[in-house]
Amino acid sequence: MLEIKDVHATVGGSEILNGLSLTVNPGEVHAIMGPNGSGKSTLSNVITGRDGYEVTQGSLSFEGKNLLEMPPEIRAREGIFLSFQYPVEIPGVNNTYFLKAALNAKREHHGLEALDAIDFLDLAKEKRELVELDEKLANRNVNEGFSGGEKKRNEIFQMAVLEPKLAILDEVDSGLDIDALRVIAKGINSLRSPERSMILITHYQRLLDYIQPDFIHVLSEGRIVRSGGKELALELEEKGYSWLEKEPAA
Amino acid sequence: MSDENRALQELADSDYKYGFVSDIEADTLPPGLNEETVAFISAKKEEPAWLLDWRMKAYRHWLKMEEPTWAHVGYPPIDYQGVSYYSAPKSPEDGPKSLDEVDPELLATYEKLGIPLHERAALAGIAVDAVFDSVSVATTFKDELSKKGIIFGSFSDSVKEHPDLIRKYLGSVVPQGDNFFAALNSAVFSDGSFCYIPKGVRCPMELSTYFRINAATVGQFERTLLVADEDAYVSYLEGCTAPMRDENQLHAAVVELVALDGAQIKYSTVQNWYPGNKDGVGGIYNFVTKRGKCMNRAKISWTQVETGSAITWKYPSCILQGDDSVGEFYSVAMTANHQQADTGSKMIHIGKNTKSHIISKGISSGKSEQAYRGLVKIQRGATGARNYSQCDSLLLGDQCGAHTFPYIEVKNPSSVVEHEASTSKISEDQLFYCQQRGLSQEDSVSMIVNGFCKEVLKELPMEFAVEAQALLGVSLEGAVG
Ligand SMILES: Nc1ncnc2c1ncn2[C@@H]1O[C@H](COP(=O)(O)OP(=O)(O)OP(=O)(O)O)[C@@H](O)[C@H]1O
Numbered sequence: 233m234l235e236i237k238d239v240h241a242t243v244g245g246s247e248i249l250n251g252l253s254l255t256v257n258p259g260e261v262h263a264i265m266g267p268n269g270s271g272k273s274t275l276s277n278v279i280t281g282r283d284g285y286e287v288t289q290g291s292l293s294f295e296g297k298n299l300l301e302m303p304p305e306i307r308a309r310e311g312i313f314l315s316f317q318y319p320v321e322i323p324g325v326n327n328t329y330f331l332k333a334a335l336n337a338k339r340e341h342h343g344l345e346a347l348d349a350i351d352f353l354d355l356a357k358e359k360r361e362l363v364e365l366d367e368k369l370a371n372r373n374v375n376e377g378f379s380g381g382e383k384k385r386n387e388i389f390q391m392a393v394l395e396p397k398l399a400i401l402d403e404v405d406s407g408l409d410i411d412a413l414r415v416i417a418k419g420i421n422s423l424r425s426p427e428r429s430m431i432l433i434t435h436y437q438r439l440l441d442y443i444q445p446d447f448i449h450v451l452s453e454g455r456i457v458r459s460g461g462k463e464l465a466l467e468l469e470e471k472g473y474s475w476l477e478k479e480p481a482a
Numbered sequence: 483m484s485d486e487n488r489a490l491q492e493l494a495d496s497d498y499k500y501g502f503v504s505d506i507e508a509d510t511l512p513p514g515l516n517e518e519t520v521a522f523i524s525a526k527k528e529e530p531a532w533l534l535d536w537r538m539k540a541y542r543h544w545l546k547m548e549e550p551t552w553a554h555v556g557y558p559p560i561d562y563q564g565v566s567y568y569s570a571p572k573s574p575e576d577g578p579k580s581l582d583e584v585d586p587e588l589l590a591t592y593e594k595l596g597i598p599l600h601e602r603a604a605l606a607g608i609a610v611d612a613v614f615d616s617v618s619v620a621t622t623f624k625d626e627l628s629k630k631g632i633i634f635g636s637f638s639d640s641v642k643e644h645p646d647l648i649r650k651y652l653g654s655v656v657p658q659g660d661n662f663f664a665a666l667n668s669a670v671f672s673d674g675s676f677c678y679i680p681k682g683v684r685c686p687m688e689l690s691t692y693f694r695i696n697a698a699t700v701g702q703f704e705r706t707l708l709v710a711d712e713d714a715y716v717s718y719l720e721g722c723t724a725p726m727r728d729e730n731q732l733h734a735a736v737v738e739l740v741a742l743d744g745a746q747i748k749y750s751t752v753q754n755w756y757p758g759n760k761d762g763v764g765g766i767y768n769f770v771t772k773r774g775k776c777m778n779r780a781k782i783s784w785t786q787v788e789t790g791s792a793i794t795w796k797y798p799s800c801i802l803q804g805d806d807s808v809g810e811f812y813s814v815a816m817t818a819n820h821q822q823a824d825t826g827s828k829m830i831h832i833g834k835n836t837k838s839h840i841i842s843k844g845i846s847s848g849k850s851e852q853a854y855r856g857l858v859k860i861q862r863g864a865t866g867a868r869n870y871s872q873c874d875s876l877l878l879g880d881q882c883g884a885h886t887f888p889y890i891e892v893k894n895p896s897s898v899v900e901h902e903a904s905t906s907k908i909s910e911d912q913l914f915y916c917q918q919r920g921l922s923q924e925d926s927v928s929m930i931v932n933g934f935c936k937e938v939l940k941e942l943p944m945e946f947a948v949e950a951q952a953l954l955g956v957s958l959e960g961a962v963g
């Protein structure tokens with residue numbers, strides 16, 4: 233589904249990813265861990281096509297299509313969703329209105345009819361319940377004045393509505409209290425399916441207790457230095473990252 | 483003597499008084515402005531002598547005035563002698579009598595904005611009084627309004643039908659010599675609308691007027707007078723579109739609002755005159771004077787969405803004369819390419835416990851220049867007056883400019899005046915966030931801009947708000963990228 237081969241990427245002139253490769257198959261959940269500044273968010277920006285992130289070498293493909301030829305909105309409509317590490321506030325834009333426009337842009341891309349207001353509200357209600365998002369919050373302006381935890385919950389709500397094929401969740405667990413983490417993890421788990429893949433970026437083992445990944449990768453200085461199963465997370469929890477950085481890349 | 487003959491007689495008398503005779507058979511005046519022009523227009527409209535005198539006084543005043551230069555706009559000198567001050571359809575049969583006969587181009591523009599005119603007029607229950615080439619046509623719903631005693635019609639007709647009201651209120655808020663452009667308008671105004679809501683009557687529908695300019699070199703000088711008697715309420719919509727054209731055109735309208743004790747007037751404008759092409763050639767010069775006067779407990783709200791015109795010079799104002807009166811100004815101004823806008827509001831607090839509220843949102847892109855110019859004046863007797871002003875500018879790109887000139891004059895120490903201003907750019911974060919959700923760059927920008935303007939747009943009547951949003955979208959096309 234997602235095929236990243238030997239990607240080198242620069243941001244503001246400096247190379248942040250150097251020779252990163254990763255393959256994600258349908259239904260797989262991959263966790264990516266790694267120290268601050270190792271390039272995790274950069275990787276999500278490169279996959280989603282953010283301006284200013286230049287791929288200088290290597291290839292990225294999604295369902296066999298070359299991602300590098302697609303502007304960000306086409307990648308999104310093709311089914312790539314990013315839950316932002318820092319969700320952005322858009323003052324004055326109603327959350328429901330925003331999401332309806334997003335969903336209909338995607339539907340149009342796939343030759344489907346636009347959902348009307350009534351059908352959309354039904355869908356939104358169902359998805360809102362999945363992540364236990366307060367109706368009032370869902371109808372406020374996009375992330376405006378939301379608490380850190382509320383923003384993350386809103387991201388997962390959007391993901392539930394947009395039903396991506398590949399979801400990249402960048403530190404969805406940061407800033408969440410224990411109960412919120414449980415709710416969000418439950419929501420994410422309910423969205424797992426054999427067709428839907430996920431990349432979970434996290435610093436904490438705790439998230440992985442709730443959402444069990446198929447693979448764990450450790451990113452360091454712009455490349456994957458170690459890959460393994462669930463047990464790798466426990467090892468990392470115990471030893472930190474320093475022991476890995478000295479070993480050759482996996 | 484019939485009315486018409488009397489008018490002609492008066493005209494003949496006044497012609498003599500002014501020392502010449504007009505050829506009132508002509509349909510279009512050649513370019514030029516002199517006393518004869520003024521008399522011709524007045525004669526064409528079959529106006530009473532007092533109105534001709536009123537115009538003439540304005541004209542003579544205008545001759546002594548100088549074009550203002552303080553606004554933050556630049557344009558080549560206007561040749562006032564190069565403008566034709568009157569044109570009319572060849573015969574009444576040539577003008578559209580129903581909305582079906584309205585220029586398809588005009589309808590197409592509304593179509594593009596998602597709101598077909600016929601639907602707006604008929605389904606939304608809007609009474610329409612359209613000014614086409616200086617002659618008013620297509621007045622609907624008049625009957626329903628007249629049952630409530632509401633007068634709504636063209637200015638020319640109203641002069642004939644309700645001369646006392648017009649004579650009482652015309653110039654009572656914007657006197658003939660108020661400013662250069664208002665004086666010009668007072669001398670040569672072609673037509674416009676008059677509206678009167680009787681005591682205690684709530685106007686049951688949104689009243690609306692559509693303006694457009696068509697014949698070449700015909701400047702438009704509309705005159706609008708709106709009087710809400712004690713405890714009356716009216717919401718008035720004014721919207722403009724102009725077809726593509728090449729030549730600069732002068733547009734100097736005057737709008738006067740009178741809100742008597744306890745009355746409320748909501749005046750909403752969507753202005754979309756031709757702004758010129760992307761190199762700054764052509765477009766309308768829009769020099770407007772809009773002012774309202776509030777008596778005790780009265781309230782006037784101005785809401786405007788301004789996207790058009792090459793140059794806009796416009797400061798809708800409120801004179802808060804009565805105690806406890808309220809003035810509001812909500813504005814979105816959008817400029818692109820080489821457009822220039824100098825706009826804002828004046829709130830003059832005279833009565834006690836008067837309140838005013840200004841919210842101005844400016845969006846500039848391309849090489850456009852925009853200025854907010856506001857005056858809040860608290861007179862000595864305005865005990866307990868309050869004002870709050872907020873001016874936000876959004877810049878798209880780095881070749882445009884936004885400027886804020888707030889003037890505050892406070893002569894009563896018990897008043898409270900607050901002013902806030904901000905300038906921002908659309909952040910790359912916001913843009914990417916929208917695009918990552920699947921919205922195109924254009925839709926993303928349009929959505930962010932609409933959000934920025936929300937506080938103002940929500941003040942517009944529902945169907946107008948939808949149109950305004952579409953208009954912002956259409957105006958943003960190509961502004962970013
Ligand atoms: N726009 C930018 N301009 C310059 N440097 C950047 C830019 N974006 C990211 N970087 C740099 O790239 C490196 C990787 O950043 P990135 O955000 O991908 O790290 P991360 O692994 O997500 O870290 P964290 O765990 O703290 O979220 C950092 O050194 C960061 O400073």
Ligand SMILES: [Mg+2]
Pocket residue numbers: 272273274317402
């Ligand atoms: Mg990060």
